[in-house]
Each structure stands twice: as structure tokens, then as C-alpha cells.
Amino acid sequence: ILIDVHYCALNASDLLLSQNLHTFKPKLPMILGYEVVGKLIEVGTEAEKNGYKIGDKVIALNKERYGGLAEKCLAEVGDIWKVPSTKLVNSADLASILDSYITALVALERKVNLNENDMILINVGISGIGLAAVDLATNVFKAKVIGVCATENCANQAREMGAFAAFKYKDKKLIKQIKEIAAERDIKAIFEDEDGASFKKMLSCFTDIYKATLKDMLRNDSFAVVVHHLSREGRVVIAGTTTTMADVSDVQKGSFSITGFNLMEYKKKKPDVYRQAGDDILQFLEEGLIAPSYSLIAGMHKVNDVLESISENMFPGKVIIDMRDKEAAITKMVT
Structure with a gap:
């Protein structure tokens, strides 16, 4: 055409x-x-x-x-x-709408199976895909979203989309901020003992992007990497922009898993799912659930x-x- x-x-x-x-x-x-x-x-x-x-x-x-x-x-x-x-x-x-929202939808739906009331930490950075993930996770999946952003403007936008917490990234305060929010839902196990060390290591895969140049932050082709943790209190999901990881074997032990996602590669393997995701996004838009x-x-x-x-x-x-x-x-x- x-x-x-x-x-x-x-x-x-x-x-x-x-x-x-x-x-x-x-x-x-x-x-x-x-x-x-x-x-x-x-x-x-x-x-x-x-x-x-x-x-x-x-x-x-x-x-x-x-x-x-x-x-x-x-x-x-x-x-x-x-x-x-x-x-x-x-x-x-x-x-x-399409690129960011289809990527976020398929990653959250197929790679994580995000459920209502799951807690999801989205490392937005300055990514349009990150903001799409906030919008979908909050308003379609009805999950509890924490947004971590590169700027205060971006954090404001995440809150306007419905995130119950969003803040500009600050290295020394991040774990404390996440702990305080998780404590409201009685989630503690991920911060304790070996799991706590593993959680910090996994989190650094995402937050190391803030130490990169603007050029590297703009390269959102490494966005849709998803990490999730199962603990006795419930489930926490981390998704967002990441640094490139050559070897993740040492951070995959225990109850964590890490999955990379590339929309174009996924399209080649599952074109029907790709098409359906686009249809779903436009349906959400018609219903007023999302706001690009x-x-x-x-x-x-x-x-x-x-x-x-x-x-x-x-x-x-x-x-x-x-x-x-x-x-x-x-x-x-x-x-």
C-alpha cells in the first residue's frame, strides 16, 4: 500500500x-x-x-x-x-502509539503474565516504551506501578498516567524508596539476606543506564527486559530500559528470571500475536483506557x-x- x-x-x-x-x-x-x-x-x-x-x-x-x-x-x-x-x-x-504500546503489551502479557494488583517497578528513564508500560500496567492490567525516571517531568507524566508512585532516579535513595513503598503492601522478603543482594544486582541492570550518556539512554532497543521475583508476600515485577548484559548467569539464580524482548524478532516468530496486539492497543484506545x-x-x-x-x-x-x-x-x- x-x-x-x-x-x-x-x-x-x-x-x-x-x-x-x-x-x-x-x-x-x-x-x-x-x-x-x-x-x-x-x-x-x-x-x-x-x-x-x-x-x-x-x-x-x-x-x-x-x-x-x-x-x-x-x-x-x-x-x-x-x-x-x-x-x-x-x-x-x-x-x-503502536511501537511503544505493542512492545510493552506483549512483554507484560507474554513474558511476565502481569496480574491485577501485582507490584511492578518500571524503569522509564526517558523512554516512550517505559511510559507506555506505565499506562498499560496501571490502566489495563490494574497493577500497582512504581515509576523510576530520568527527569522530574517524566515522573510527573508517569503519575498523571496513574502510577501510585514515581520519582526521579537518585542512586543512594532508590532502594530505600522502593522498600518504603513495598512495605505498605507487606513485601519484605526480596530485600532480605541473599535475596536482597540478588535484588540489588538485578536492579543495577536497569539503573546503570542512568550512568550512561544521553546517546545510550536514547537507545531503547534494550528496553523490554523483564525481571520478576516470587516471594511469600507476593510478586514484584521489574521492567524497563536496561544496560546491555553480556553474562547474566550469576544473577539468574534463585527465584529471579530475566528475559530480553525485541518486537521485530517477535513479529517474525509470532506474526498473529503481533497483529492481535496492535488490534488490542487500538481497542484500548477506543475504550478510553489508555492515553498516548x-x-x-x-x-x-x-x-x-x-x-x-x-x-x-x-x-x-x-x-x-x-x-x-x-x-x-x-x-x-x-x-
Whole structure:
């Protein structure tokens, strides 16, 4: 299918690719941008069989083709979804939803099996996926969320999404803060004796990201690593941005397990689950259960200024590029 692009999300990976800093090495030349909202202007045979027609408004998650920062974008039928009929969500919001929310949903649902009233510690950092995980865990799974963030603005946003606790990361205070919150639910075992040492070691896999450069924090391809602990008081789950771990054998002993998750690899293995997750996310959106957000919106001709702003500031969430109003000024959406 061919899409007349209205909005395109600008992700951290786009910034890293533009500076040749990403671990993924693309075949050049390439057009950046892989989250797209627009209307279909050409429809192939397979798309027709699946009920798509010219004029349909769609969202594309084009992580294999990219090409979203252009007036027209080619995509595969398996990577597009029809825009929900709800009038409560605008097109710019839709451009920021699929990648982060599908990743968070599949990781929480398939890798952890998150349950109502589980306590989940989400290491948000500055990640859009982390904020999506907060939104889903709180408002869909009905879990108790603690958010750890790189900035106070990000922590505020996590609280607005429903996290019952969220704070800016402070190394010496983190364990104490988590203990105080866990104590309210009579969870103590994970902090005691050998388990306590193991918990701290596992936690460091996540919090070491705060010692990295902004460039490394932006690289959210190592996000969806999940750790969970079973204790006599209940279950605690840790999810979020992590540092890269070459050998985790010494931290997998006992009641912990650690699982890496990559959405594109998962899509190859279980395409039906990938498609269903996208359908579920859009259904949650129609029902008003989740509320995607973004940090900035700007016209296409401001894209270089936007890239510079991302590299200099730690914005929570994503940036949206308006492909129609190309001269639109940069507008900050999150305070």
C-alpha cells in the first residue's frame, strides 16, 4: 500500500541513525521515520483482500522499511492498522502509539503474565516504551506501578498516567524508596539476606543506564527486559530500559528470571500475536483506557531543529512531525 503521510513520529532510533550511532546499520540511502498516520492512496491486491481501500485512514508501523518522513510512504499490508473511529483521539496522538504500546503489551502479557494488583517497578528513564508500560500496567492490567525516571517531568507524566508512585532516579535513595513503598503492601522478603543482594544486582541492570550518556539512554532497543521475583508476600515485577548484559548467569539464580524482548524478532516468530496486539492497543484506545502522549510537535521543515532538541534535552515520550503543515513551529506538549 502507498500512504499519503499526515504525521510521522520521530523516535530515538531515528536520531541515532541520522548520526550513524545506532547498532543497526541501514542500507543507504534511506528515509527516516517508521511510525506513520495517513490515508491510503494506492492499495495492492493483498490489501484489498484484507478489506483496505483507497481513502482509508491508517496507522503504519514500518520498522523494516522506514520512509515515514516523506509525503508518501510505502508499507506492507501486515504493518498497517485502520484508524479507530473514535473522535476523542487526534491523528498526532495515533502516530506515537503502536511501537511503544505493542512492545510493552506483549512483554507484560507474554513474558511476565502481569496480574491485577501485582507490584511492578518500571524503569522509564526517558523512554516512550517505559511510559507506555506505565499506562498499560496501571490502566489495563490494574497493577500497582512504581515509576523510576530520568527527569522530574517524566515522573510527573508517569503519575498523571496513574502510577501510585514515581520519582526521579537518585542512586543512594532508590532502594530505600522502593522498600518504603513495598512495605505498605507487606513485601519484605526480596530485600532480605541473599535475596536482597540478588535484588540489588538485578536492579543495577536497569539503573546503570542512568550512568550512561544521553546517546545510550536514547537507545531503547534494550528496553523490554523483564525481571520478576516470587516471594511469600507476593510478586514484584521489574521492567524497563536496561544496560546491555553480556553474562547474566550469576544473577539468574534463585527465584529471579530475566528475559530480553525485541518486537521485530517477535513479529517474525509470532506474526498473529503481533497483529492481535496492535488490534488490542487500538481497542484500548477506543475504550478510553489508555492515553498516548508526545513531547513535541513540529512541521517537517523544522525536523533538523527537532533532532537537535532531542539530542540536547531529555524529553519524555516521542516527537511528532507534521507532514502537511510543514512550517508549523515547534510546540512543546509536555510540561
